[in-house]
Amino acid sequence: MPKEFKVGCKVPDMPSKEQPIVKNEEKVVERKEDNMIKVGKPAPSFTAPAYYQGKFVSIDLEEYRGKWVLLCFYPGDFTFV
Amino acid sequence: MSVSVDSPFVHKVWNDSELSKMVDGGVQFPMLSDQGGKIGTLYGIYDEEGGVETRGRFIIDPDGIVQGFEVLTPPVGRNVDESVRQVKAFQLVRESEGSEATPSGWQPGKKTLKPGPDLVGNVWKEWSVKDNYDK
Known part of the structure; x- marks a missing residue:
């Protein structure tokens, strides 16, 4: 029988079965250094698809040079907080 | 601008069906899609286990320099x-x-x-x- 799960602000934990986790040791080490965001240092650049005022657009952080940017990440649409 | 792992289509429906009822005219900034969490990983706030972004907030100046950031776990909202x-x-x-x-x-x-x-x-x-x- 399907079990009901509690809704929250993240993807619900599923009962764990043996899940093959693909690990790439080299990649993990590389990422650790990439992850260090520091104040006073350049923000990592990116391009991403977005929804903006009725249209689907492509947003490139570099195009925001000359403006102040408040970049806010959040767990997901239709979550509660 | 905001970022989550949801697709731009989900952003549209969320804006149209719910957010526009809380804020006149709906969301006024781009809602970015980071499916796979690549951007979140670059900024060090992607939660790989949960498959979602945590509440990371970054202030980036006109030269593209990070001036400040704050990261919260999901249940606590930010103070705008x-x-x-x-x-x-x-x-x-x-x-x-x-x-x-x-x-x-x-x-x-x-x-x-x-x-x-x-x-x-x-x-x-x-x-x-x-x-x-x-x-």
């Missing part, structure tokens, strides 16, 4: 007023070309400090808890 206050403070500091600094508890319109030899040991004359924190 505080983010705006910080942006205004950074803007003031930038416009003054570093000659002014905003002390603890500073709000727009309040007194700033002018760091220099004369201020050493004399901050107590320029700043008080009462002036900066009492409402």
Whole structure:
């Protein structure tokens, strides 16, 4: 029988079965250094698809040079907080 | 701008069906899609186990430099007023070309400090808890 799960602000934990986790040791080490965001240092650049005022657009952080940017990440649409 | 792992289509439906009922005219900034969490990983706030972004908030200046950030776990929401206050403070500091600094508890319109030899040991004359924190 399907079990009901509690809704929250993240993807619900599923009962764990043996899940093959693909690990790439080299990649993990590389990422650790990439992850260090520091104040006073350049923000990592990116391009991403977005929804903006009725249209689907492509947003490139570099195009925001000359403006102040408040970049806010959040767990997901239709979550509660 | 905002970022989550949802697709732009989900952003549209969320804006149209719910957010536009809370804020007149709906969301006024781009809602970015980071499916796979690549951007979140670059910024160090992607939760690989949960498959979602945590509440990371970054202030990036006109030169593309990170001036500040804050990261919260999902159940606690941000205080937008505080983010705006910080942006205004950074803007003031930038416009003054570093000659002014905003002390603890500073709000727009309040007194700033002018760091220099004369201020050493004399901050107590320029700043008080009462002036900066009492409402």
